[in-house]
Amino acid sequence: SKKYKYIEYKIRYVIKKLRKLKTIFPITVLLLSLFCCIAPSKDNIDAIVVWQHYDNGWDVWYSIWDDTKQKWWTPQDTAYFISKMEGDDFDPNIEFGPRDSAIAVWSNQNTGDIYFSKWDSIALQWSKEKAIDEIEGLDIDPDIAYNMDGNAVCIWVNINNDKRSILYSVYDGLNWSEAKILSDKVKNPSLPEISFNYEYGLNAMAVWIDEDKLFYSSFTGIWSEPVEISDGEGDTSNFTILRCGISEYGTVKSVWSYNNEIYYSRDSFPEIIGKIKMPECDNNSKDQLMVVYINENNLWSSFEGDNFSSKFAADSKDNDHRPAVTFLESDRALAVWWSDKHDREIFYSKWDGKWRDAKPIVPRYLEGEDKNPEISSPRRNLPPPTTTPIEESPVPPTTTPAPPVTTTPPPSSPVSPVPTSPSPSSPPITTTPPKEKSILTPISSTFTVSEKIVEIKILVGEYIEGSNRIYDLEIFSDLQNPEWKNVEIIEPPPGWSSEKIENGIRVYGNEPLPINKEIRFRIRVDGEIGDQILIHATDKDHENMGLIISEHVKPDLTVKFIMDPPVPFVGSPVHFGIIITNEGGAEVKESFKVSLTVNGIELYLSTFNEGLEPGESTIISFDWVWEWIGELQIKATVDTENVIEESNEENNSYEITVNNNFTAPDLTITKVYLLKEVYEGDSAMIYIEVSNIGATEASGFTVTLSIFENVYESGVIALRAGEKMNVTYYYTFPDPGVYTFKAIVDPWNIVYESNEENNTKVFNINVKERPLSDLAVSYLKVYYSVVTNEVTQMYLDKADITVKNFGLGDTPKDKFIELSFFLDSPENIIATYIYEDFLMSGEQFNYTYNFNKLPISYGQHTLGVIVDYRDIIVESNEDNNVTQVVFPEQA
Structure with a gap:
């Protein structure tokens, strides 16, 4: 998050009773403190305020109240927008x-x-x-x-x-x-x-x-x-x-x-x-x-x-x-x-x-x-759910007249008369306790920590007129942290001495703290060091001068990066510059790691061990040959292992999105189809329509079609942007049922595409049971002649016949249709005819068979025709294959 380096004066009222230090009592001191960011968490959220903010239009903004730190903040800034x-x-x-x-x-x-x-x-x-x-x-x-x-x-x-x-x-x-x-x-x-x-x-x-x-x-x-x-x-x-x-x-x-x-x-x-x-x-x-x-x-x-x-x-x-x-x-x-x-x-x-x-x-x-x-504000400590019946509405209707609307309630009102409001000129309520005047002195103090060594800085802005000077400082832990077990001076201010006191250390000098001159001293602490250190100030006579609250300043590492070119092409060199800045108030002394990732893949990892002063920046540079295409998240992270204790741990990453798919092809399967219905035993052509919906040409790729354990691959294909073509496969379906195929365009990822997620299409082909034919003679007419000489003789001349397929299926193309003619009995076959074509459903053929005046005995006879005499063709109805006529109709 962005920090704003400026100094503000604020009044801090210390109302805690200090432990075991009989000479110290809480008073109010005017402090000069550095405004810095804190590491935010859910524990820092005691209220949220939202409002309308106008900047080229009205937007909704917010800020979070941290009641412990008495500060407003957001992860980005003091205030930030919710929506733009x-x-x-x-x-x-x-x-x-x-x-x-x-x-x-x-x-x-x-x-x-x-x-x-x-x-x-x-x-x-x-x-x-x-x-x-x-x-x-x-x-x-x-x-x-x-x-x-x-x-x-x-x-x-x-x-x-x-x-x-x-x-x-x-x-x-x-x-x-x-x-x-x-x-x-x-x-x-x-x-x-x-x-x-x-x-x-x-x-x-x-x-x-x-x-x-x-x-x-x-x-x-x-x-x-x-x-x-x-x-x-x-x-x-x-x-x-x-x-x-x-x-x-x-x-x-x-x-x-x-x-x-x-x-x-x-x-x-x-x-x-x-x-x-x-x-x-x-x-x-x-x-x-x-x-x-x-x-x-x-x-x-x-x-x-x-x-x-x-x-x-x-x-x-x-x-x-x-x-x-x-x-x-x-x-x-x-x-x-x-x-x-x-x-x-x-x-x-x-x-x-x-x-x-x-x-x-x-x-x-x-x-x-x-x-x-x-x-x-969040409600943390609420009573558990209750099954108590819901009471009446808090504002129930009533037919009793309400008191008249006046500035003073009538006598019957349940409220006591309203006290007279203070006049606008009345002084506002002050936060200073009504007791002896405190000596207010503008002081700022900060400290840094490195391996239990605490360096404290103190700056006196001025002494209030009539106040004494500060000669003595007693230093101990913030009341929110455990007491220090052991404290020793490492480097006192020049001309100052030190001595141990209970739970802390005392430093004192022959000269008072100077005005507008920062003094520094270092102590070693055996104990937990929090965000504040308490410093009790006294004058030359050890009279109370107030309580100085020293704020813990920490480094704050932020990171950004630049790329050249900002939108790289596949195969092109890219120059990266990772910019690391210490925006905190303390020096970074320990080494830390820096990384850069592309879609979570680590591209760069390095250890930085040169240190960074407050406000100092450094740049880490490296080059890479670009190999990705599409929408990519590029992220730089500083202090990847959280080695550095920072004032803000939430701004250690910087991420941008790069989209270079406008330069790439995009292969996909747009359609799969057949030209006819498929029945068991059929062979059919499967058409797969492949399209390039990207921005540039794609070449050198193939298309595969797989079913069961069989994989069929096309030849090498090239498609210009916006072009499409059909790839065909011939397949025989032996049995009825559902056949599941998978088609993949560019199965070997030869082509870099803007979208690699649309290259596969899974589809089903439903193969039906083949419908059967049903052959029958729909028309039969017999021609005969009679010759009377010494004896009367009959002759069978010819027969006209029509055979029709009454079934829903066609007759097999590889099987012929056989007609057998019998006289008077099916066992007496007198002629046969082979129809070598096939009949589709509803089709028929006509034929005239010439018996060439076959002599038969004079009298009444029966001529019959049997279709598919030897049952070569499987039919839906095998009971209508015989047709016969009697001639002459009367003997």
Whole structure:
């Protein structure tokens, strides 16, 4: 992550009681410290704030609060964008659900839809933004409820053809449901808000303004009928009128603004708790509500644990707008808002019983405009799921008239009268304890560690007028780490002496610490060294001068690389330059390894052992002959074995994507086909269409076709870009069934292609059982003559015959059709005829057989014809092969 090397003054109030050091007590010291990055993890995530940031368009940005370090950060910078999608992004909202997950939602003006992104505290990243649903109209002002089960409900306002509706969608941990209308009875809604009644299950409460009235509805999988909150009049003229919060114990509480008063509702009539506009609220673990709002252009608050007394909270020194608040796990509150200061910036203040001074989230200020922040914190320690029946809605309908809307509740109101608000000129609450004046001295101190040797640097910026000078320093471990067992001085400041003290060491001199001159000394420590060292400063008379907190500065290795050419061709030489920079505050002394990989394949690995001073860079160069084509991830990594302890371990890699497939061919099989149906015993030509869908010519490749253990390979082929051709294979199918073939183009990877994943095609050919023929005589006519001389003699002259194939299959081409003629009995065959062609299904042939006046006895006879007399052809019906006629018809 990028670091910003600048120095900021900050006041640190030390309230810890120091162990076993009777002469030391906690006081407040003005410190000068270096602002540096920390190694982020999920333990550094105590809240996330999202807001709109304008820089050539509105985008959603975020920052993470680390309550231990009291700093805002992201893995990339102090603040960073969640999404850079096309079009303006408005109305961001965020909610934590499971401990390591949060969901941000917002409205995109380009598509008119609600989008979401999911935060992962383990991976420290946001998911790619996606639309919850794509529906007609403009979707605005989304809010989201997200619980520990991973369930979420998002609601928003949809405007379609001048009709406004409240839509909602339910998230099951993987997918969002189709957007639906909450209720047809909603007329002109705005500013919907939603919270879960319980952190387990699917029980939520939504509130919104409709025609200047407040309504609510309960959700348990379906929505209840909307009910008006008694006297809950709202004012839709403000940016944010209505906000609701929820405690871990399921109480939904609503706050809103009307007629310059802040109203609150739980399970009673609305109550006045503050003044003016733009409220938001959240509950602590004791179910006590904190409400923040704007009064006299400053941040004010009302806390339920303080009877909702209205109090000044913080001031950005300019007009303040639209606050949001969340309770941290520690039950401290964190408020954020936007200010007109410096072209609109996001400010924050922390509450730990008192509100602290307002500060910008990004100290150097962001270029551009910022507004509309929302904030949420993870809930770590929640009660387990309960099977207790769900109680009545926190804001049930009532027919009893509500108290009139006044700045002072009527006597019947359950709330005590509102205390008078301080005037705007009243001084803000200070963080300095009301006791003897502390001597504030600007001091900075940092230290570095190398093999248990700690080098400490101290710089006094100035001595406050009237204060004493520092002569004595007592050094010991931070209270968050175990006590040091043994400490010895290695190199004291010039002219200073040292002595061991319990759990630490004391250094002291005859002259005070000089102004604007850095002093250094080194100690050896037997014990754990954390991120801070405590230094108790005293004057010449050993009177307390305050506590100096020395910050651990570490090296921070970052890496980038350049390639020449930036998009290499296969076979071309490539020059790499790996740029390593130490962006930390300490020197790198140990050796470390540097690597470069292409799609996970290690291309280069080297050990760097020359050391790097803070701010110093070095370049490692090498050359390679390029051998890959396609979309490639090229990644450089510094300190691959994590030998160096750094202030930021998350920026040790640099990765780019190179795509050179526009110069490559791309071979694929686009079609496989036959010219006819295939039956058992058939031989058929298989046509395989091969195409080059790439950008350049491919040559020298073959195509293989395999079935069972047989592989058939084509000749060598060449195809220009965009060209295609057929490769054919002749195959005999002996049996019916499904034949599975695999065709591969360029099976030996001769050609470098832009896509090597589309070279194979597996296909089936279904071979059917062959249908049988059915031969029968469809026509038979007999010609005869009679001659009367001394005796009467009959002669058989000829016969006309038609034979037809009535079956669904053809007769075999390799078998002939035999006709046998019999007279009076099938055993008396008098002639045969061979038809040497075949008959397809439905075909027939005609034939006239000449008996050449075969003499027969005078009388009535039968002439018969037998088709396939010797059963050479297998037929579907073997019972219709005999046809016969009687002649003459009468004897």
